[in-house]
Amino acid sequence: MNLLSIHNLSQSFDGKAILDDLSLDFREGHIHAVIGPNGAGKSTLANTIMGLHGYTNHGGDIIFDGASLQGVPVEERARRGITLAWQEPARFEGLSVLRFVGAGSKRKDPTHIKGILELLGMEGDRYLHRSVDRTLSGGERKRIELASILAMEPRLILMDEPDSGIDVEALEHIFTALRRLKEQGATVIMITHSRTVLEQADHAFLMCNGRLRDKGPVAQIGRYFIDRCLPCAHINEPVEEEAKA
Amino acid sequence: MTTSDLVSALLESIGMTDPHGLSDNTARIEVHENRVVGIKLVPGLKVEAEEGDDGVAAVISVEAGKRLEKPVHICFGVLPEDGKQHIDLDIRIEENAYASFLAHCTFPNAVDVLHTMTAAIEVEPGAHYAYFERHVHGQHGGIVVAPEARVIVHENAEFTTEFELIKGRAGKIKFDYETICHDRSVVEMTARINGRADDTIEIHERARLIGEEARAALISHIALRDEARADIFNDIIALGDRARGHVDCKEIVLDRAVAKAIPMVEVRNPTAHITHEAAIGSVDSKQLQTLLSRGLTEDEATDLIIEGLLSKKARWTNE
Numbered sequence: 001m002n003l004l005s006i007h008n009l010s011q012s013f014d015g016k017a018i019l020d021d022l023s024l025d026f027r028e029g030h031i032h033a034v035i036g037p038n039g040a041g042k043s044t045l046a047n048t049i050m051g052l053h054g055y056t057n058h059g060g061d062i063i064f065d066g067a068s069l070q071g072v073p074v075e076e077r078a079r080r081g082i083t084l085a086w087q088e089p090a091r092f093e094g095l096s097v098l099r100f101v102g103a104g105s106k107r108k109d110p111t112h113i114k115g116i117l118e119l120l121g122m123e124g125d126r127y128l129h130r131s132v133d134r135t136l137s138g139g140e141r142k143r144i145e146l147a148s149i150l151a152m153e154p155r156l157i158l159m160d161e162p163d164s165g166i167d168v169e170a171l172e173h174i175f176t177a178l179r180r181l182k183e184q185g186a187t188v189i190m191i192t193h194s195r196t197v198l199e200q201a202d203h204a205f206l207m208c209n210g211r212l213r214d215k216g217p218v219a220q221i222g223r224y225f226i227d228r229c230l231p232c233a234h235i236n237e238p239v240e241e242e243a244k245a
Numbered sequence: 246m247t248t249s250d251l252v253s254a255l256l257e258s259i260g261m262t263d264p265h266g267l268s269d270n271t272a273r274i275e276v277h278e279n280r281v282v283g284i285k286l287v288p289g290l291k292v293e294a295e296e297g298d299d300g301v302a303a304v305i306s307v308e309a310g311k312r313l314e315k316p317v318h319i320c321f322g323v324l325p326e327d328g329k330q331h332i333d334l335d336i337r338i339e340e341n342a343y344a345s346f347l348a349h350c351t352f353p354n355a356v357d358v359l360h361t362m363t364a365a366i367e368v369e370p371g372a373h374y375a376y377f378e379r380h381v382h383g384q385h386g387g388i389v390v391a392p393e394a395r396v397i398v399h400e401n402a403e404f405t406t407e408f409e410l411i412k413g414r415a416g417k418i419k420f421d422y423e424t425i426c427h428d429r430s431v432v433e434m435t436a437r438i439n440g441r442a443d444d445t446i447e448i449h450e451r452a453r454l455i456g457e458e459a460r461a462a463l464i465s466h467i468a469l470r471d472e473a474r475a476d477i478f479n480d481i482i483a484l485g486d487r488a489r490g491h492v493d494c495k496e497i498v499l500d501r502a503v504a505k506a507i508p509m510v511e512v513r514n515p516t517a518h519i520t521h522e523a524a525i526g527s528v529d530s531k532q533l534q535t536l537l538s539r540g541l542t543e544d545e546a547t548d549l550i551i552e553g554l555l556s557k558k559a560r561w562t563n564e
Contacts, residue, residue, distance in 0.1 A: 050538055052534050052538070053530065053534060073537075074534065074537040074538055075537045075538075075540055075541060075542055075543070077538075078537065078538050078539055078540035079540045082538075083538050083539060083540075084538045086531075086535065089535065090529065090531040090532045090535045092532055092550065092553045093495075093553055093554060094466075094552075094553035094554055094555070094556045095549065095550070095552065095553030095556075096556075099549065099552070099553075103536060103539050103541055103549060104536075104539025104540045104541065131553070132553075148539060152539060152540065
């Protein structure tokens with residue numbers, strides 16, 4: 001069963017098409033990867049599904065759990081169970097980890113929040129009262145972002161470049177969180193151009209130049225990406241025949 | 246009302262229901278309008294207070310080398326709707342002494358209240374003086390708060406002050422603090438204020454870094470809604486060798502509020518260095534959208550971002 005279906009989605013900025021007649025289906029309870037080179041439109045896809053400001057004026061439709069998201073504001077999408085883990089999460093001066101993670105959580109008690117942090121390899125006592133500001137490293141901030149996602153118990157998580165700016169150890173904890181989300185029955189869409197991240201997925205889509213280039217098992221899509229996309233002289237500017245293929 | 250009742254009422258207005266909640270070895274000074282209604286000293290702390298028609302004059306000193314283990318608890322307030330309070334302070338923290346003060350200024354029913362303070366503060370060599378001032382105001386906004394302080398911070402001494410007004414209406418706040426910073430002294434002055442309706446906030450803070458390796462940070466974090474207005478003037482002048490200073494002014498402006506920040510930094514010594522940052526505007530879009538994507542409404546998200554801004558306790562000088 002599909003939790004999310006994208007129908008003929010188009011999105012353009014300053015007259016340039018970033019998403020071009022894109023149609024995709026995402027099965028419930030699966031981890032999906034959307035892979036492609038820089039500029040392929042992957043983050044725009046995530047932001048459009050989330051309905052962030054500036055991304056709502058698109059062509060086509062997005063169906064979540066059987067209902068169109070046309071005109072549904074971002075906070076209402078979140079309440080229906082969609083959320084986004086940002087590639088470079090915002091910093092909040094003075095706001096404690098406890099307050100930030102608890103903000104969207106169904107349970108706000110410190111013991112619960114602490115347990116989530118510990119799942120991500122962060123000592124609760126050390127982090128609960130720290131500020132979500134510039135004093136956190138990129139990896140710490142990214143894990144706290146994921147902690148706030150886990151606390152929400154969402155149905156659909158959009159993860160934009162989960163591995164960017166973090167070390168190998170932090171990445172392992174992020175993969176642990178991914179498995180936890182899957183156990184909870186959540187559907188995950190990971191935006192990536194990393195093979196390591198791709199390998200965590202059950203299914204993959206390959207995007208290029210705002211269009212769907214291919215879809216299928218992770219191994220097949222990964223091989224195609226490495227063999228064909230990375231060396232491609234027309235990266236993000238595919239020749240007409242390739243784009244139509 | 247008896248003196249004892251007044252003390253109880255003052256403490257209740259700041260959320261301390263038990264007037265004896267402070268332990269026996271906590272020093273206390275309580276002033277209602279222009280009357281000293283409670284005072285308790287501890288070894289090392291001297292207070293001479295005199296009541297006059299125009300206000301209360303108090304000379305406070307901490308003996309050289311003494312360390313006051315617990316913060317001195319101060320409560321200044323006017324409980325009726327109308328009234329005036331003037332406090333004239335002469336504070337001396339003697340050589341190598343250490344003292345911190347926790348002051349509550351409470352005007353919970355103010356409709357037409359004036360609270361003014363003039364302070365001359367001297368922090369002698371090697372001494373440490375920290376003053377945390379939390380204001381408790383009501384919802385009428387009929388309060389004028391106008392403190393002025395002239396502070397001399399001698400060599401190797403430290404002076405930190407933090408002014409907090411987060412709940413209730415700010416009314417009209419105008420403060421004017423000036424510090425003279427000698428060799429290797431450290432000064433940090435922070436204001437965190439939430440303004441709404443037609444509140445006006447005017448802050449003048451100056452630090453003159455005359456000593457070598459003197460350091461100062463002036464920090465103002467302000468949130469404004471409705472028709473509120475804030476004018477922040479933070480000045481640092483560096484004259485001493487290797488003096489360091491930082492001005493940090495962050496203001497969130499919503500509705501029809503107006504914010505103005507004028508940092509003035511002046512360096513008269515090529516080995517000195519001063520930085521400043523000012524950020525004024527609506528709430529940050531990325532922060533807002535992050536919280537919206539967690540299911541918060543725009544109002545809830547804005548409140549949480551402001552809570553963070555106003556709860557920040559910066560410690561630039563220790564970095």
